[in-house]
Amino acid sequence: MRWIHAAGRGLLVLLVVLTGYVASGARANEGAASGRGPLTLATAGDLTGYLGPLLEGWNRAHPGERVTLVELPDSADESRAQMATDLRDGDRHRFDVLNIDVNWTSEFAAAGWIRPLPRERFPLGTFLPPVVDTATYDGRLYAVPYVTNAGLLLYRKDVLAAEGVPPPRTWAELERYAGTIAPKHGLDGYAGQFLPYEGLTVNAAEAVYSAGGSILGDEGARVTVDSAAAREGIGFLARGVREGWIPEEALGYKEEESKQAFQDGRLLFLRNWPYAYVGASAPGSAVAGKIGAVPLPGPYGPGTSVLGGSNLAVSAHAEHPDSAARLIAYLTGERVQRQVxxxxxxxxxxxxxxxxxxxxxxxxxxxxxxxxxxxxAPRPKSPRYDQVSLAVQAVVHDAMAGRQTPEAAVRRLARELAALS
Structure with a gap:
């Protein structure tokens, strides 16, 4: 009988162990059913190293929903390619939350790669109103604005003060100062980001928008670029190179090259993002303490910038969508936004x-x-935004390089965009 008692005790132990496993599994299933659990956040390279510490704060407060940060290449094109590859592969996905460039929202939403989000879960009413539009597609919210940006006109305030003129508010003033004042002080006149890449799409769109035009309408379904306003906007950029107040060297500028030219004291005016103001004001800059910033000029007064920045989206394959939404609400809260x-x-x-x-x-x-x-205003919305951008870059660069008139360039761009729709 002793072996029977021993067997009974062994059976009791086994039942206790199995009960523990079942309870543990139930808790795990409960977490999965509630949509909560660990996450992976994918972002382009964090050049300032600020994001890791922000996520550490989340991880300390939410040990069951820890976030792993995955940094992709600094290049926007490379980051987009890696995200797209992951999002297409539902069986082997790595990323749950994605920090995406604002101009990818429409493409990712139309492809079904990211989930629509409930507006009531996020503090949208506390945001600068235009940024919310970058996170919508077809009337629905598919991402939440996280960082914004707008182009500014940086200028040498010491040079303009010496000439007794205010910063330009119109294209005519910008052209006149860039063509006459800049040479007197041994400077080039004006530059933006004119290499054929995404930066040129931004500069071209700003010129078209500032003249009152547009490039696409109805979420990319309608081509609207063939207009007098578009010809005026692209003509402004082409005229600058032809007349010399935009240096030919600027046709090879991206953000960093243009920032460095201004920071080294070689430019009177620069269109760039606010980070260029910070760099040009830092110790060691040749123009520290000598610069100002105003809104971009347009034909008749202040122009229109294109919105930059990034939005936070949830992968369609995310296993813990509730945790993903909670993380996004945390990252867009006042305390964290201040640290951003x-x-x-x-x-x-x-x-x-x-x-x-x-x-x-x-x-x-x-x-x-x-x-x-x-x-x-946002960049042109389209499910095929990457191809739209490539077309804009190629056509506008040809116009600025003198290979095509602005009029012919606009007609060509209209044809190429129509072929994509």
């Missing part, structure tokens, strides 16, 4: 931060940036 600016030097999306006196003292361009963002 102070630690990452990136423009936040929350409107109240642009009126904070302490932040304005540390980042003097904030009021100008707020004005620019409020007047800004």
């Amino acid at each position: 600016l102070t630690r990452g030097a990136l423009p936040p999306v929350r409107a109240d931060l642009y009126e904070d006196p302490a932040l304005i003292e540390a980042f003097p361009y904030l009021p100008t940036l707020r004005e620019s963002v409020l007047a800004a």
Whole structure:
């Protein structure tokens, strides 16, 4: 009988162990059913190293929903390619939350790669209004704005003060100052980002928008670029190179090359993102303390910037969508958004931060940036945005290089965009 008692005790132990496993599995299944659990956040390279510490704060407070940060290449094109590969492969996906460029939202949504999100879960009413439009497609919210951006006109305030003129508000003033004042001071006149890449699409769209035109309508279903406004906008850029107040060297500029030219004291005016103001104001810059920033000029007054920045989206294959939404709400909350600016030097999306006196003292361009963002517009929305951008780059670069007239360039761009729709 002794062996029977021993067997009974063994059976009891086995039942206890099995009960523990079942309970543990039930808890795991409960977590999965609630949509909560660990996450992976994919982003382009974090050049300032600010994002890791922000996520550590989340991980300490949410040990059951820990986030692993995956940094992709700095290049937007390479990051997009890796994200797209992952999103297409539902069986082997790595990424749950994606920090995507604002102009990818429509493409990713139309492809079914990212989930629509409930508006009520996020503080959209606290954001600068135009940024929310970058996160929608076909009337639905598919991402949440995380960082915004708008182009500014940086200028040498010491040079303009010496000439007794204010910063330009119109293209005519910009052209006149760039063509006459800049040479007197041994400077080139004006530059933007004119190499055929995404930066040129932005500069071209800003020129077209500032003249009152557009490139696409109805979420990419309608081509609207064949207009007098588009001819005026592209003509402004082409005329600058032809007349010499845009140096030919600028046809090879991206963000960094153009920033360096201004920072080295070689340019009177520069169109760039706010980070260029920070770099040009830093110790060691040849123009530190000598620069100002105003909204981009247009034909008749202030122009229209294109919105930059990034949005946070949830992969259609994410296993823990509730945790993903909770993480996005955390990253777009006031405390974290403040750190996005102070630690990452990136423009936040929350409107109240642009009126904070302490932040304005540390980042003097904030009021100008707020004005620019409020007047800004998204890049052309299209499910085939990457091909739209390539067409814009190629055509506008040809016009600026003198290989095609602005009129012919606009007609050609209209044909190429129509072929994509």
